[in-house]
Structures are given as C-alpha cells and as structure tokens.
Amino acid sequence: MARLVSIPRKSFNTTLAGFLGFLMFFPVLWIVILSFKTEGDAIKAPLEILFATGWTVESYGAVQARSDYFKHFTNSVFIAFGSTFLGLLIAVPAAWAMAFVPTKRTKHILMWMLSTKMLPPVGVLVPIYLIFRDTGLLDSRFGLALILMMVNLPIIIWMLYTYFREIPGEILEAARMDGANLNAEIIFVLAPMALPGMASTVLLNIILAWNEAFWTLNLTAAKAAPLTAFIASYSSPEGLFYAKLSAASVMAIAPILALGWLSQKQLVRGLTFGAVK
Amino acid sequence: MISPSVLLLLGWMLVPLCMTLYFSTLRYNLIVPSDNPFVGWENYYWFVTDPSFKAAMFNTLLLVGGVLCITVVGGILFALLLDQPMWGQGLIRIMVISPFFVMPTVSGLVWKNMFMNPVNGIFGHVAQALNLAPVEFFSQIPLLSIILIVSWQWLPFATLILLTALQSLDRDQLEAAEMDGAKSLSRFIYIMIPHLARAITVVILIQTIFLLSIFAEILVTTNGGPGVATTNLTYLIYVSSLLQFDVGMGSAGGVIAIILANIVAIFLMRLIGKNLDA
Amino acid sequence: MMRCLRMQLAAVTLAGVTVSTAMAAEITIATVNNSDMIIMQELSSQWEDATGNSINWVVLEENVLRQRVTTDIATDGGSFDIITIGAYEAPIWGAQDWLVPLEDLGDAYNYADIFEPVRNGLSANGTLYAVPFYAESSFTFYRTDIFEAAGIAEPQEQITYDQFAEIIAAVHDPNNGVYGTCQRGKAGWGENMAFVGPLVNAFGGQWFDMGWNPTIDSPEWKAAVTYYVDLMNAYGPPGASSNGHNENRALFADGKCATWVDATSAAGYIFNPDESSVHDRTGFFQAPKQVTDKGTGWFWAWALSIPASSKQADAAKDFLAWATSQEYVELVGNTKGWVAAPPGTRKSTYDNPEYLAAAPFAPTVLNSILAANPADATLNPVPYTGVQFVAIPEFQGIGNYVGQQISAALAGQQSVDQALANSQQFAVREMTKAGYIK
Numbered sequence: 001m002a003r004l005v006s007i008p009r010k011s012f013n014t015t016l017a018g019f020l021g022f023l024m025f026f027p028v029l030w031i032v033i034l035s036f037k038t039e040g041d042a043i044k045a046p047l048e049i050l051f052a053t054g055w056t057v058e059s060y061g062a063v064q065a066r067s068d069y070f071k072h073f074t075n076s077v078f079i080a081f082g083s084t085f086l087g088l089l090i091a092v093p094a095a096w097a098m099a100f101v102p103t104k105r106t107k108h109i110l111m112w113m114l115s116t117k118m119l120p121p122v123g124v125l126v127p128i129y130l131i132f133r134d135t136g137l138l139d140s141r142f143g144l145a146l147i148l149m150m151v152n153l154p155i156i157i158w159m160l161y162t163y164f165r166e167i168p169g170e171i172l173e174a175a176r177m178d179g180a181n182l183n184a185e186i187i188f189v190l191a192p193m194a195l196p197g198m199a200s201t202v203l204l205n206i207i208l209a210w211n212e213a214f215w216t217l218n219l220t221a222a223k224a225a226p227l228t229a230f231i232a233s234y235s236s237p238e239g240l241f242y243a244k245l246s247a248a249s250v251m252a253i254a255p256i257l258a259l260g261w262l263s264q265k266q267l268v269r270g271l272t273f274g275a276v277k
Numbered sequence: 278m279i280s281p282s283v284l285l286l287l288g289w290m291l292v293p294l295c296m297t298l299y300f301s302t303l304r305y306n307l308i309v310p311s312d313n314p315f316v317g318w319e320n321y322y323w324f325v326t327d328p329s330f331k332a333a334m335f336n337t338l339l340l341v342g343g344v345l346c347i348t349v350v351g352g353i354l355f356a357l358l359l360d361q362p363m364w365g366q367g368l369i370r371i372m373v374i375s376p377f378f379v380m381p382t383v384s385g386l387v388w389k390n391m392f393m394n395p396v397n398g399i400f401g402h403v404a405q406a407l408n409l410a411p412v413e414f415f416s417q418i419p420l421l422s423i424i425l426i427v428s429w430q431w432l433p434f435a436t437l438i439l440l441t442a443l444q445s446l447d448r449d450q451l452e453a454a455e456m457d458g459a460k461s462l463s464r465f466i467y468i469m470i471p472h473l474a475r476a477i478t479v480v481i482l483i484q485t486i487f488l489l490s491i492f493a494e495i496l497v498t499t500n501g502g503p504g505v506a507t508t509n510l511t512y513l514i515y516v517s518s519l520l521q522f523d524v525g526m527g528s529a530g531g532v533i534a535i536i537l538a539n540i541v542a543i544f545l546m547r548l549i550g551k552n553l554d555a
Numbered sequence: 556m557m558r559c560l561r562m563q564l565a566a567v568t569l570a571g572v573t574v575s576t577a578m579a580a581e582i583t584i585a586t587v588n589n590s591d592m593i594i595m596q597e598l599s600s601q602w603e604d605a606t607g608n609s610i611n612w613v614v615l616e617e618n619v620l621r622q623r624v625t626t627d628i629a630t631d632g633g634s635f636d637i638i639t640i641g642a643y644e645a646p647i648w649g650a651q652d653w654l655v656p657l658e659d660l661g662d663a664y665n666y667a668d669i670f671e672p673v674r675n676g677l678s679a680n681g682t683l684y685a686v687p688f689y690a691e692s693s694f695t696f697y698r699t700d701i702f703e704a705a706g707i708a709e710p711q712e713q714i715t716y717d718q719f720a721e722i723i724a725a726v727h728d729p730n731n732g733v734y735g736t737c738q739r740g741k742a743g744w745g746e747n748m749a750f751v752g753p754l755v756n757a758f759g760g761q762w763f764d765m766g767w768n769p770t771i772d773s774p775e776w777k778a779a780v781t782y783y784v785d786l787m788n789a790y791g792p793p794g795a796s797s798n799g800h801n802e803n804r805a806l807f808a809d810g811k812c813a814t815w816v817d818a819t820s821a822a823g824y825i826f827n828p829d830e831s832s833v834h835d836r837t838g839f840f841q842a843p844k845q846v847t848d849k850g851t852g853w854f855w856a857w858a859l860s861i862p863a864s865s866k867q868a869d870a871a872k873d874f875l876a877w878a879t880s881q882e883y884v885e886l887v888g889n890t891k892g893w894v895a896a897p898p899g900t901r902k903s904t905y906d907n908p909e910y911l912a913a914a915p916f917a918p919t920v921l922n923s924i925l926a927a928n929p930a931d932a933t934l935n936p937v938p939y940t941g942v943q944f945v946a947i948p949e950f951q952g953i954g955n956y957v958g959q960q961i962s963a964a965l966a967g968q969q970s971v972d973q974a975l976a977n978s979q980q981f982a983v984r985e986m987t988k989a990g991y992i993k
Contacts, residue, residue: 013363020355024432025372027387028379030399034391043809045402066593067614109287111542114482116290118489118538120511123531126307126524126630127296133632150290155483211380213493218623221634222583222611231382233588233614235497236801242390242397249383260378261371268374268437307629308948309989310651323988328977395794396811413794416966500618502742503796504963504974519622521952521985522629 200270
C-alpha cells in the first residue's frame with residue numbers, strides 16, 4: 001500500500017534533502033568550478049569567483065605539462081582492477097570455505113584478518129620495501145596490485161563471506177546430489193546467486209584501491225606511479241595554485257567518481273555487509 | 278576443512294608481520310648505517326615513553342570516536358530524511374554519496390586550502406564578509422577540523438548502509454504502529470532503532486577499521502600539529518619510521534598498534550558482536 | 556632573438572654531448588616541486604633531444620620527496636638515477652658512500668665557477684657529492700611603499716631584532732589587509748626551524764654544547780622563542796602556525812605582508828611581474844641580529860646527485876653537467892627571463908649584466924650567501940656545523956619535534972616554557988638513544 005503524502009510535505013522533504021545533499025556535494029562542485037578559473041580569480045571571494053567571467057582550461061594544460069595524466073591514469077586503472085581481480089581469486093575460495101565449512105575458529109580468523117587491516121601501513125613499509133627490492137617489484141604495477149590486494153583482502157573476504165552465508169545451504173546440497181564437484185558448485189550455483197554481492201565487493205575494492213595513497217606513493221617511482229602520486233606534487237602550495245590544484249584534483253577523482261555514479265545502484269545494493277536480513 | 282587459500286592468505290599476511298616483529302627488536306636506523314644489533318625490548322621502551330605517545334593514543338580515540346558519533350548520528354538522520362518520499366531522490370543520493378569516492382589526499386588538500394584557509398578559503402571569506410575574525414581551523418581547532426574532514430568522507434558510507442537497512446524495514450509494521458497512535462518519536466525508538474542496530478554495528482566496525490589508521494588527511498593538512506594536537510598513533514609511527522627513519526622504533530610502534538587494534542576488535546565484538554552472527 | 560636562442564641551445568647541446576654515452580638511456584629523476592625545478596623539467600626536453608636519452612620525472616612535495624628518496628637510498632632500492640637533495644643530506648650521505656662522487660663531470664664543466672662555500676657545503680671529506688642547482692641564504696623582504704608611507708627608511712646597517720619589532724609595529728595595518736610580518740610557523744626542521752634556528756643564533760643560543768648535551772632550555776632559546784611567538788601573535792597573519800615558506804611567499808606576493816625574513820631564492824619569484832603583485836614595491840635588507848651577528852642568515856642549497864645504486868650513472872652525470880652548468884643558467888635566462896635564473900651557485904651568473912639588470916637583489920643575495928658560514932654560526936663554540944640545522948643524521952627527528960612544539964606554542968596551545976621543556980626532554984632522549992650522551 002503506497003503511502004499518501006501531501007504535496008507540501010513532499011516539497012519540504014525535497015528542499016531539505018536537496019539542500020543538505022548539495023552541501024555534501026559542494027566541495028566537489030567547487031573544485032570543478034575553480035579548475036576552470038585563472039589562478040588570480042581562484043583566490044577571490046566566493047561570489048566574485050562565481051561571477052568572474054573568465055573561464056579557461058589553462059590549468060589543465062599546466063597540470064598535464066608537469067606530469068603525463070594518461071600514464072598515471074592507466075596505472076591507476078591497472079592497479080585498481082588488477083588488485084581486485086587478484087583479490088577475488090583468493091577471496092572467493094576463502095570466503096566459500098568459511099561460509100560453508102565453518103569451524104569453531106572461523107569467526108576468530110575473520111576478526112583477526114579484519115584487525116590486521118588496522119595495522120598502520122607505515123609500520124611495515126621497510127619490510128615490504130626490502131621484499132619488493134629483492135623481488136624486483138619496486139615501481140611495478142604488478143607489485144602494487146599485489147600489495148593493494150593484500151591490504152583490501154580482509155574486507156573483500158568479509159563481504160563475500162556475508163553474501164555467501166545468505167545462500168541457503170539446501171541449494172548446495174541439491175547441487176551436490178546432482179553430482180556437481182566443487183568448482184562447478186562455485187561457478188554454476190554460488191556465483192549467480194552471489195552476483196549482486198560480488199559486484200558491490202568489486203566496486204568497493206576498486207574505489208579503495210584507487211584512493212589508496214600510502215603504498216602507491218612509497219613503492220613507486222616513475223613507471224608505476226598512479227594518480228595518487230600525480231596529485232602528490234601539489235600537496236604543498238606554490239604561490240597561486242588553487243586552480244592548478246583543483247584541476248589536478250578533478251583529474252584524479254573524476255574517473256572514480258564517474259564509475260561510482262554509474263554503478264551506485266549496484267554498489268548500494270550490495271554494500272550491506274550482511275546488515276540487512 | 279580449511280581451504281588452501283585461507284592458508285595462503287594467512288601466510289601472506291604473516292610474512293610482513295613477522296618481519297615487523299623481528300625489526301622491532303633491532304637497533305635499525307635507515308640513515309645511521311650499522312650492523313643493526315639486537316636490542317630486545319629497547320625500541321618498545323622508547324616508543325611507549327615517547328612524550329607524544331600518550332597524546333597520540335588519546336587523539337586516536339578522539340578521532341575515531343568523534344567521527345563515529347558524527348557519522349552514525351548524521352547517517353541516521355540523513356537516512357531517515359532520504360527514506361521520505363521526495364522528488365529527484367536519485368540525484369540527491371548521488372550528491373550525498375559523492376564524498377565517498379574522493380581520495381583522502383584530495384579531500385584533505387581541498388578542505389585545507391579552498392575552505393579552511395583563514396585568508397583565502399571560503400570560510401575565511403564568509404567570516405570577512407560578516408566582519409568576524411576568521412577561524413584559524415588548523416591552529417585553534419586542529420583535531421576538530423580533521424574530524425570534520427574525515428566525517429565528510431565517511432558520512433555517505435554510513436548513510437548508504439543505514440538507508441538500505443531502513444528501506445528493508447517492514448512498512449506494514451510501521452503503519453500498524455502509526456494506526457495504534459504511536460508518536461513518530463516512539464516509532465523511531467521502538468521500531469526503527471532496533472531494526473537498525475545491526476546496520477549501525479556494521480558501520481561502527483568497518484569505519485573503526487579505517488579510522489584507526491587515518492593518515493593522509495593529517496599528513497596534508499596539519500602534519501600532526503600544532504605540537505602533537507593531531508598526532509594519532511599512525512602518524513606517530515610515521516614520524517618514527519619516515520621522519521626519523523628509525524625502523525626499529527617504527528616497527529615497535531606497528532606491533533603496538535596491531536595489539537591495540539586487536540584489543541579494540543575484541544572489545545567491539547564483545548560489546549556489539551551479538552548483533553553480528555558472523 | 557630566435558637565432559641567438561638557437562645558438563645558445565647549440566652551445567648547451569655541445570657541452571652536454573661530450574660526456575654522453577653511446578647508447579640511449581632512460582633515467583629517473585626525483586625532484587621537488589619548486590618553481591626552479593619545474594622550469595628544469597620543462598627545459599629538459601632539450602637535453603633529451605640532444606642526447607637521445609629520455610627522462611622519467613618524479614615530482615614530489617619536499618617532505619614526501621625526502622622520505623621517498625631516503626627510504627630508497629638507505630635500502631639500496633635503486634629506483635632513482637638522480638635525486639634532489641639539500642645541503643643537510645649531501646655531506647652525510649656522501650660520507651656514507653650512498654652517493655656517486657661528482658669530481659669527473661667532464662672538462663667542459665666549470666667547477667671553479669661554483670662558489671666555494673656552496674661547494675664545501677655539498678662535499679664530504681673534500682669530495683663533491685652533489686652539484687648545486689640553486690643556493691640561498693636568508694634576508695628580509697619589505698614593502699617599500701608601506702615603509703615610505705610610515706616614514707621608515709631602508710636600514711643600511713644590520714638592525715637588531717628589537718629594532719625590527721619596532722618597525723613591524725609601525726607598519727602593521729590589518730584593517731587594510733597588511734600584516735606587519737609574515738614568518739614561517741609550520742612545523743618542520745626545514746620550515747619554522749629554518750627561521751627560528753638563525754633567530755636563536757642571533758640571540759646567542761645553540762642546539763648543543765661541546766659535550767653534545769642539548770641546550771634548548773637555555774635562557775637564550777627562551778628569549779628568542781618568546782620574541783618569535785609574541786611578534787607573530789601581535790603582528791602576524793591569521794593561521795600563522797600553518798604557514799610555511801610557500802604559504803608566506805604567496806601571502807607576500809599577494810601584498811598581505813609588510814616584512815618577511817626568508818630565502819633569498821624567493822626574490823626571483825617576488826620580483827617576477829608574472830608571479831607577484833608587489834614586484835615593483837619590494838626592497839630587501841639583511842636578516843636582523845641581536846646579541847651577535849653570527850649565524851643570522853641561513854645557508855641552504857638544493858642540489859642534484861646520483862645514488863650509488865643507480866645503473867645509469869653515466870647518463871645521469873651527463874644530465875647533471877647540463878642542468879647545473881653556466882650554459883643552463885643562460886638558457887633559463889634567455890627563455891624564462893633572467894629574473895627566474897637559478898641563483899646563488901655560480902660566479903658567472905653574478906658577472907652577467909643581464910642578470911644584474913633583471914635582478915636588483917643580486918648583490919645583496921651574493922653577500923648573504925658568501926657571509927653565511929656553517930662552520931662558525933654560533934656565539935659560543937659548538938661541536939657541529941650548520942647554521943639553521945645540525946649536520947648529524949639525528950637532527951631531522953629532533954628538529955621536527957622542536958618545530959612541532961614551537962608551532963604549538965605559536966598556535967597558543969601551550970606556553971613557550973612548556974614547548975622548550977618538552978623539546979629539551981625529547982632532544983636528550985634522542986641523543987641518549989643515539990649514543991651521544993653516555
């Protein structure tokens with residue numbers, strides 16, 4: 001039964017939510033505006049900025065001249081998708097085992113894994129740096145994908161685990177009776193049912209990997225540097241730099257923002273961590 | 278049966294952990310080459326007696342607690358609002374979740390420069406226009422400023438999860454309560470909050486994991502200062518390992534951080550774990 | 556003009572090719588996002604064209620660069636072929652054999668042209684380990700129009716910090732958006748401590764006594780830091796505790812500061828009409844003294860060097876020879892305007908009439924740099940060298956911590972006494988840990 005709502009009430013809701021939503025969104029919108037202004041205009045008072053007539057793309061040109069955007073972009077894509085792919089390879093079987101063949105310790109293992117995520121990365125930088133140096137993974141995209149996979153693995157496993165658990169065991173029983181082996185079980189039975197959850201896991205992991213700024217900065221030099229390194233050269237001011245900083249920021253966040261917007265339905269549907277029954 | 282992948286995973290996670298444990302017992306400073314002698318607990322002693330250590334622990338708690346409060350309360354309110362009928366809900370939702378996609382580095386830089394800069398930032402301009410003294414965010418209220426920035430990033434996450442949970446609430450139950458004459462406040466307290474408990478637990482758990490190691494926002498805005506006002510545990514470890522290049526002490530700090538993280542995890546599990554059947 | 560430029564290029568090219576390797580190489584350069592370095596990056600395509608080599612650039616903010624480069628060089632990671640380091644790192648790292656000696660950059664490379672203090676500052680045990688890209692001391696920038704309006708003449712002799720404070724009080728005019736003085740407040744041994752260090756020297760203080768015992772709780776430190784905090788609170792811009800060199804430079808260029816004691820290398824920026832709104836209204840005088848004039852102007856150089864782990868040392872040397880040559884300075888002068896030429900490293904720059912015409916500050920800068928003496932920068936004898944830093948590996952940690960404490964005092968979060976007591980305690984800890992204090 002649909003609820004009947006008066007027009008004024010609905011207008012009020014819309015106005016309030018729209019206003020608050022706009023406030024949340026405003027910083028993003030603001031850097032987009034600033035990025036198309038001249039440096040001189042970009043530090044004026046907000047209203048002056050808005051009504052300053054000059055619009056320009058010169059900041060984008062200046063940013064591009066300093067470091068090649070497309071190289072960094074490609075690296076970001078490779079690292080984000082690569083780490084997600086590697087993560088799924090390990091996480092799907094692991095979460096499967098935990099969900100369907102739980103032992104007494106499963107819960108503890110899960111919690112322990114999650115707690116490793118609280119280890120500040122900087123505490124293990126030197127060990128990892130040494131390992132990477134000796135294995136030739138320094139400044140390689142594969143190395144970064146590997147490390148980010150490891151960083152995000154606990155979250156992926158946990159998310160998948162919660163989705164898998166919601167799949168009724170009887171279906172698997174039935175499949176097994178029909179003679180399905182383990183792989184077939186995963187591929188034909190489990191996967192389709194867990195698909196929405198997997199999609200959301202994949203998306204979240206891509207977002208986290210894209211935005212990860214410690215490992216990507218400290219394990220790369222020139223070849224594998226992604227967009228987080230691209231933005232790092234703007235982190236201290238250099239005279240008038242608001243427009244350039246805005247342009248670089250927009251370039252760094254636009255792809256993931258677009259992906260997030262396009263896929264928000266999938267992301268939201270699965271982003272429940274088993275919180276919704 | 279434990280699948281091989283779990284073993285692989287455990288091994289994969291144990292290697293750096295063991296190396297960190299090992300390094301934490303050495304006198305190992307990157308910029309003072311030596312043969313890195315074994316020194317036992319010395320690094321732990323130096324780390325714990327560091328004058329910034331206590332402040333860092335306290336700041337970590339404040340930061341995590343502050344952001345959790347803002348995002349959970351704000352998230353519930355936002356979710357309740359977005360759950361109401363309205364026009365253009367899709368667009369509004371897109372606006373609300375946008376901060377979640379922004380890199381921590383970028384959001385730190387943008388807030389620091391374009392908003393909180395007392396001379397050229399928007400808040401500074403607004404204060405000037407109103408003839409008020411501009412708030413010096415990073416000197417007067419440094420930790421609160423960081424909390425606000427981080428909350429901006431995580432509020433969408435809390436809102437989304439809570440909204441999804443809210444939407445799964447049985448409408449008939451609510452309407453029945455409404456017919457019985459229950460006030461909206463009591464509907465909220467007796468029906469919605471219990472229903473949201475699980476989702477709130479999840480929000481708290483996931484966010485705690487990420488908030489305990491907040492780093493980029495502090496690095497680009499305050500560098501842990503002024504003084505140690507915004508130094509959290511992660512930042513203190515960063516200071517040891519990458520500003521003083523004392524790998525031994527940094528590793529000791531890392532080990533301490535993971536022990537504390539486990540304590541927090543156990544605490545969380547005990548306190549709210551019954552909401553999770555994981 | 557075009558032809559002249561092309562000949563210039565040809566000269567640079569020739570100088571560059573002499574040492575170049577036969578095979579095209581790909582080198583990775585880590586550098587800081589200073590405007591001089593950004594210009595170097597823009598012009599480097601000429602070197603690439605001339606030699607056939609190619610360059611991967613890693614441009615980072617100063618602190619990130621330092622942490623990145625140190626991690627790599629100390630673990631022998633080999634990620635970079637050329638790194639940008641400062642006068643603090645060069646002698647320490649050179650002595651540890653982390654850097655390739657740079658005594659053999661070819662016959663065309665004019666070593667004698669480099670100022671001797673700069674060369675000494677980048678050498679360890681008499682061997683040059685880094686070649687200077689630009690060098691700087693510190694002096695006082697001031698706004699000539701504001702001084703004139705307040706009836707203050709440009710000081711001819713070195714004034715004291717007390718006199719400096721009187722001047723600042725007279726020119727402070729926040730209602731018209733001009734603050735009496737802008738000084739660094741952002742914590743860091745290379746940020747606020749670069750100003751506070753020489754200030755302490757001027758007040759007769761020092762970091763350590765001859766037995767390496769920290770002396771940060773001395774009356775001299777207290778006098779200097781109290782002066783600094785009071786001055787900034789009374790006449791500084793809002794939010795001063797988060798302003799570093801770059802923030803202040805932007806404020807000064809934007810006309811918001813009447814005085815500013817900072818790097819001489821910023822003069823090229825302040826006097827550049829494209830970058831600064833006060834380029835025609837800025838003057839300069841020596842950094843003030845107080846009880847002593849020793850160590851009142853700092854010494855710093857940004858230099859290029861090659862990690863011992865580089866596999867492309869030959870191509871890297873070739874690039875160094877190009878980027879720090881007299882010809883490169885001329886190339887910048889001719890393409891970007893002489894005011895933007897990298898300062899402070901070569902006599903030839905200061906003999907060049909075009910540079911002197913474009914850069915009215917040149918003689919003062921030169922005097923400041925030649926006067927800065929890292930080997931004798933304090934009133935009382937000390938066991939270390941360095942004006943605004945102490946050339947030991949442990950200094951970064953101590954300097955950063957003290958910087959944080961003073962920054963907190965500036966922000967009003969604690970008293971000066973508290974800040975200095977904490978700093979002293981920390982320094983004693985660190986020096987004990989490192990084995991200086993038994």
